[in-house]
Amino acid sequence: LPEGRSEHILVNQVGYLPGASAQIILTQRPEGGEFYLMDSSGAARLATLPLALDSLVWPSAGQTVWPQEITAPRAAGHYRFLVPGLGYSAPFAVGDAVYQDPFLASVKALYYQRASTALPERYAGKWQRPLGHPDTAALYHPSSGKEKGTLDSPKGWYDAGDYNKYVVNGAFPLGQYFALYEDIGDPVPDGQLNIPESDNGVSDYLDEMRWEMDWLLTMQDDDGGLFHKLTTKEFEAMVMPHEARRQRYVVGKGTAATLNFAAAAAQGARIFADIDSVYAADLVRRAEMAWAWALLHPAVAYTNPADIKTGEYGDKNFTDEWYWAGAELFVTTGKAPYLAYLRSHPAPLHFKGGSWTSFMGLLGCFSLLRHPEKVPAEIYAPIRMRCLEVADSIAATSLEHPYRLPMTKFAWGSNSDLLNAAMVTAAAYQLSPEQRYLQHITDVVDYVLGKNPTGYSFLTGFGSRSPMFIHHRQSAADGIAEPVPGLLSGGPNSGQQDRQQAQYPPDVAPMKSWVDQQASYASNEIALNWNAPLSYILAWVQVNR
Ligand code: 9MR
CATH class of the missing domain: 1.50.10.10 (Glycosyltransferase)
Known part of the structure; x- marks a missing residue:
């Protein structure tokens, strides 16, 4: 099985309420017919889940996606998924007060x-x-x-x-x-x-x-x-x-x-x-x-x-x-x-x-x-x-x-x-x-x-990958690496009204039209x-x- 964190497993990086029905998304073709719920260290396999192999091409995200239905564990704790062919998801918590x-x-x-x-x-x-x-x-x-x-x-x-x-x-x-x-x-x-x-x-x-x-x-x-x-x-x-x-x-x-x-x-x-x-x-x-x-x-x-x-x-x-x-x-x-x-x-x-x-x-x-x-x-x-x-x-x-x-x-x-x-x-x-x-x-x-x-998790300070360079004057000028926490980035904006100042990848899809750059007042x-x-x-x- 592969090791390391995959960019191709999209989960709620903060976490889930116990027993919640949710969807996660894979953006690369997985292998085999099952994937696994692991403990947060990635060492122990806690459950085996059926892998849905149906995929969909979704141009507005510039992706092919393999959506998976999951039920969050009932027991509070910290977990990850392991998907054969891809690797580990970001860690996430489960609990009644997870938010x-x-x-x-x-x-x-x-x-x-x-x-x-x-x-x-x-x-x-x-x-x-x-x-x-x-x-x-x-x-x-x-x-x-x-x-x-x-x-x-x-x-x-x-x-x-x-x-x-x-x-x-x-x-x-x-x-x-x-x-x-x-x-x-x-x-x-x-x-x-x-x-x-x-x-x-x-x-x-x-x-x-x-x-x-x-x-x-x-x-x-x-x-x-x-x-x-x-x-x-x-x-x-x-x-x-x-x-x-x-x-x-x-x-x-x-x-x-x-x-x-x-x-x-x-x-x-x-x-x-x-x-x-x-x-x-x-x-x-x-x-x-x-x-x-x-x-x-x-x-x-x-x-x-x-x-x-x-x-x-x-x-x-x-x-x-x-x-x-x-x-x-x-x-x-x-x-x-x-x-x-x-x-x-x-x-x-x-x-x-x-x-x-x-x-x-x-x-x-x-x-x-x-x-x-x-x-x-x-x-x-x-x-x-x-x-x-x-x-x-x-x-x-x-x-x-x-x-x-x-x-x-x-x-x-x-x-x-x-x-x-x-x-x-x-x-x-x-x-x-x-x-x-x-x-x-x-x-x-x-x-x-x-x-x-x-x-990315769009909320500063929450999730394993969240914006570090929001368009926020205090956060930009205070000399502290972490932005002020608890602020929601605006999110993808296909209008790119800031394209003179911010650097978007060429031809980026509407749902990816977001950059973690201070200059991006129209997305970040x-x-x-x-x-x-x-x-x-x-x-x-x-x-x-
Ligand atoms: O949220 C506003 C968005 O709907 C408009 O398209 C945009 C351009 O007029 O302005 C946004 O609001 C901004 C406001 O005008 C000035 N402070 C920052 C706000 C968020 O970007």
Whole structure:
């Protein structure tokens, strides 16, 4: 039998829940009719498994694949596969809490993204760093509607590998994080995250969420509308936060930012109600002010002014933003105007490839589905039915794909598109616990953590082969070999918008269009709204399997 680790056996490098049904992929022809489950040292043969010899040519991965069905061992431990003709797989763990460490890291990553604070060694370990971006005096850009003056707008999380703060992509991931809290209860009780607020008697999870919510509140103008973003004119160089000192501006004001804020603040009000009723009441008031502004300005699309070159988060279709805000405001307040909105607008419950641009409406639907006692049956029933239909279609489409994925297009942030799909099947599972939904969810987890054509686990710090050179300014500039842990790389992106800077292999297949290079902002960046559904799914799957 061959020795050594084979690149041609694709497994979840973190591991499996005990007894889980899963698929692994071989990308080279195996020999014989069986393969073996081994202990992690590779010395002891624990089980013999039948080898499926059917192969499939899959051009979008540039591969021929030999998928194998497996059942994870029931006994907790560490294992590998041995495939005759190929060699050993990466090691993987089996256990009830196998995703707990990656989950906690994915939440702790938000702490590492904090603006306006130093990260002392006590909390940040070797990724400690000085304070960056106090953001106490961001200049109003003319596009904000203000002619002069500055805004005091501290806190919040850096959006991604860059240091800007965008309202659209602050509120949206916050909504996804809130969804987890509402679906499974407090996933990180006080004292578990080792952040400065640990041991203050409040959930560490909510302490971390509040860092972002507090910032969003500063971005609301007196008239109720939300400025679009707080940003430099151009992206900073790959330097540490405290070295990134270019002037920051408050830019734009628009319907998408305003409605997303309304939604997240209204949802946050429910979540913070038991912990801080004054804060919660303020969130409701601010959310209603935002909704009122949006009624007066129902379709103000944001586009970058000529002198602003940073991320746009532009979206000209507000259907899903309206629905998300209306749904959260209705569930929180029960007031008639929000109900009227829901009655007169069909739920935008569809899966259009999983991009953030059309996903906010789904968050609204999930909140309605979570509160059957509050939602009139004639609104609830069709949303419930539609959620199951969409999940059925996601699960069925996935079974036709050799990697069991619901899509064939791999765009910017494709990993988040897949995880967003899993959030839909998770919502459906909560309505109707069908095995096929759960299977889809664990298949997505397996893909992200290593069972994908690149052979990498896309989560920094987890898996035997994970990104070392993410497009993330701190990780690039801190002089520490390991990137900040718990960050999800965007994943394969056939668009290769960064091909001038990054080196892709020639003619690389769409599902392999990813490189572990700092320059690759289009495939190997990280972003809040990519970590959010990962955190959701990792915690959710451990509770709901
Ligand atoms: O996630 C965004 C993706 O859908 C867009 O195609 C891309 C280009 O506009 O921008 C992505 O968001 C980036 C944002 O604009 C700026 N911060 C980094 C984000 C992740 O790359």
